[in-house]
Amino acid sequence: MDVVKMNIIENILFNHSVEPVKYVSPGDIVTVNVDRVIMVDMAALHPEFLDNPPVKPFDPEKISLVFDHYVPAPNIEIANRVNRLRKVVDRWGIKDFYDVGRGGISHVLGGEKGWFRPGSLIANTDSHTIATGAFNTLGRGLGTPEVMNIIATGKTWFPVGETLKINLENRIKPHTSAKDVFFYMASKIGDIPNKNIEFSGNGIEYLNIDQRSSISTMCAEVSAEFAVFPEDKILKQYMNERGYMDYHAAVPDTNAEYIDEMSIDMGKIEPMVAMPDRIIGNIKPISEIGRVEIDVAVVGSCANGRLSDIRDVAEVLNGRKISDRTRFVVTPASKAIYEEASRLGYISTIMEANAMVTNPTCGACLGGHMGVVGNGDNVISSTTRNFKGRMGGSGAKIYLASARSVAISALKGHIAGDLNE
Amino acid sequence: MNNINGRVWIFGDDINTDLMYPQICYTLPQEEKPYHAMEANRPGWAGMVRKGDIIIGGRNFGTGSSRPAADNLKNLGIVCVIAESINGLFLRNAVNSGLPALEIHGISGIAREGDTIVIDFVNSIIKNARTEEMINFKPLPAFLMEIIENGGIINILKNKGMLGKPL
Ligand code: SF4
Numbered sequence: 131m132d133v134v135k136m137n138i139i140e141n142i143l144f145n146h147s148v149e150p151v152k153y154v155s156p157g158d159i160v161t162v163n164v165d166r167v168i169m170v171d172m173a174a175l176h177p178e179f180l181d182n183p184p185v186k187p188f189d190p191e192k193i194s195l196v197f198d199h200y201v202p203a204p205n206i207e208i209a210n211r212v213n214r215l216r217k218v219v220d221r222w223g224i225k226d227f228y229d230v231g232r233g234g235i236s237h238v239l240g241g242e243k244g245w246f247r248p249g250s251l252i253a254n255t256d257s258h259t260i261a262t263g264a265f266n267t268l269g270r271g272l273g274t275p276e277v278m279n280i281i282a283t284g285k286t287w288f289p290v291g292e293t294l295k296i297n298l299e300n301r302i303k304p305h306t307s308a309k310d311v312f313f314y315m316a317s318k319i320g321d322i323p324n325k326n327i328e329f330s331g332n333g334i335e336y337l338n339i340d341q342r343s344s345i346s347t348m349c350a351e352v353s354a355e356f357a358v359f360p361e362d363k364i365l366k367q368y369m370n371e372r373g374y375m376d377y378h379a380a381v382p383d384t385n386a387e388y389i390d391e392m393s394i395d396m397g398k399i400e401p402m403v404a405m406p407d408r409i410i411g412n413i414k415p416i417s418e419i420g421r422v423e424i425d426v427a428v429v430g431s432c433a434n435g436r437l438s439d440i441r442d443v444a445e446v447l448n449g450r451k452i453s454d455r456t457r458f459v460v461t462p463a464s465k466a467i468y469e470e471a472s473r474l475g476y477i478s479t480i481m482e483a484n485a486m487v488t489n490p491t492c493g494a495c496l497g498g499h500m501g502v503v504g505n506g507d508n509v510i511s512s513t514t515r516n517f518k519g520r521m522g523g524s525g526a527k528i529y530l531a532s533a534r535s536v537a538i539s540a541l542k543g544h545i546a547g548d549l550n551e
Numbered sequence: 552m553n554n555i556n557g558r559v560w561i562f563g564d565d566i567n568t569d570l571m572y573p574q575i576c577y578t579l580p581q582e583e584k585p586y587h588a589m590e591a592n593r594p595g596w597a598g599m600v601r602k603g604d605i606i607i608g609g610r611n612f613g614t615g616s617s618r619p620a621a622d623n624l625k626n627l628g629i630v631c632v633i634a635e636s637i638n639g640l641f642l643r644n645a646v647n648s649g650l651p652a653l654e655i656h657g658i659s660g661i662a663r664e665g666d667t668i669v670i671d672f673v674n675s676i677i678k679n680a681r682t683e684e685m686i687n688f689k690p691l692p693a694f695l696m697e698i699i700e701n702g703g704i705i706n707i708l709k710n711k712g713m714l715g716k717p718l
Pocket of ligand 1: 199235237256258430431432433491492493495496513514
């Protein structure tokens with residue numbers, strides 16, 4: 131048999147294989163060493179973790195504990211449970227612990243702190259761990275029981291799925307966002323459980339790390355296993371500026387194999403929206419949905435609460451007031467983003483428009499706090515999911531869009547993707 | 552693993568974890584959680600489930616979050632989940648909770664709601680007891696079946712002495 135040519139994803143799995151193997155290819159199951167394990171505060175709400183935590187971790191230096199979903203604790207039950215979770219920090223000797231006021235959403239913080247090194251492999255208790263793909267890093271969200279196993283052993287397993295190569299071509303139009311590129315892509319590929327996405331194409335160089343992260347994060351919503359960008363000069367620069375030099379990026383072998391290949395002309399995409407209750411099969415250009423009045427607008431989350439998103443919001447709101455009928459909650463995804471947005475004047479611009487800026491947290495995205503919506507609310511949100519009941523009452527209608535479109539909709543009081551229409 | 556013989560509930564495409572384990576479940580007492588499964592898409596369903604029932608779903612079953620959604624279905628009495636395709640995270644969570652989850656292309660046509668089906672894990676065949684129609688399936692890898700037979704990953708960790716005293 132010829133030498134098997136591996137793509138980026140297969141190369142990373144191959145490099146982390148516990149057993150020496152000649153190659154990995156679709157259909158294999160590989161047992162791998164994990165470079166870092168991230169646990170978020172939600173572990174405290176798992177029925178088992180607090181009562182039966184692993185005795186000790188395989189390596190305390192490779193474990194991060196991030197409080198992000200419920201920051202600060204919204205009720206007594208959660209306050210009590212996260213108090214118990216905090217005890218694990220001393221018990222295990224964890225250094226990377228980010229409590230209230232210190233960190234941010236794990237999928238954003240991990241990039242800032244250098245946990246996502248190109249070529250590495252990450253496990254996290256949260257389902258949007260696929261976000262790491264923007265960093266040329268494989269990440270998989272796993273259930274708390276499985277993460278407990280990884281904490282104890284340092285290992286887990288992955289099925290090697292088939293990989294779809296998606297070429298992102300050309301520059302996005304000025305009033306369109308990476309989120310719209312994702313929506314467009316999702317409307318073309320639908321759900322792809324067990325499959326991977328590898329991004330390529332000449333348009334990647336126009337996407338900053340925030341924009342790439344928005345796309346990779348959202349790939350959880352098409353049920354992809356992994357969704358990975360190549361390492362290029364923009365990622366190199368990001369890592370170098372922060373002093374994260376120690377890594378080995380993964381590149382595809384020449385003639386690597388893909389199940390399919392498609393090209394997306396980012397220059398042709400217009401602002402899109404996911405209609406309520408699901409993303410798959412439910413995406414439309416905003417220009418085609420008619421008038422939908424909006425009660426609540428939300429910008430935040432691991433997908434679109436990044437500095438580029440807060441900047442988009444500030445640019446849209448600049449000197450204007452949001453509609454009287456709309457409540458607008460803006461949640462920066464991390465402390466560093468909040469500070470930078472504040473330094474650049476974005477926070478005051480947003481507040482002057484009568485929008486509310488909360489502390490960094492997942493908050494409204496999971497209907498936890500800081501913007502829980504009620505039945506009958508029409509919601510437009512830059513967050514990740516529009517499942518029925520996701521953000522609060524199951525009678526709310528949740529539309530998903532880019533941060534820019536959410537801000538424009540908040541101004542107008544109805545869904546819109548064009549400020550000047 | 553022994554045959555499973557159970558009554559079928561039919562669900563459609565893209566049934567997500569937040570339907571199976573809604574937000575409010577996080578802070579409810581453990582015994583109350585299962586009764587909120589699917590309350591947003593199918594109110595009253597959880598109250599009708601009997602121990603030993605089976606779910607047949609459509610495409611992309613279990614899309615969504617890492618929350619213990621499969622565990623919630625198991626605690627409600629569901630003994631197997633079968634679907635046209637299953638989200639990778641949900642499949643792992645099901646296996647790690649000791650709940651068999653099978654991806655079988657073409658399963659949607661095999662049963663109506665209320666039918667009884669027999670799942671034969673030894674021969675990897677499912678049979679509808681009413682119509683006698685049969686379908687073969689690709690078995691789960693042996694090491695995953697082992698996790699299921701041991702009642703899930705937490706039991707395995709406990710038995711190995713890897714879990715310690717409460718926090
Ligand atoms: S922001 Fe939303 S999608 Fe992202 S980790 Fe938090 S709850 Fe999950």
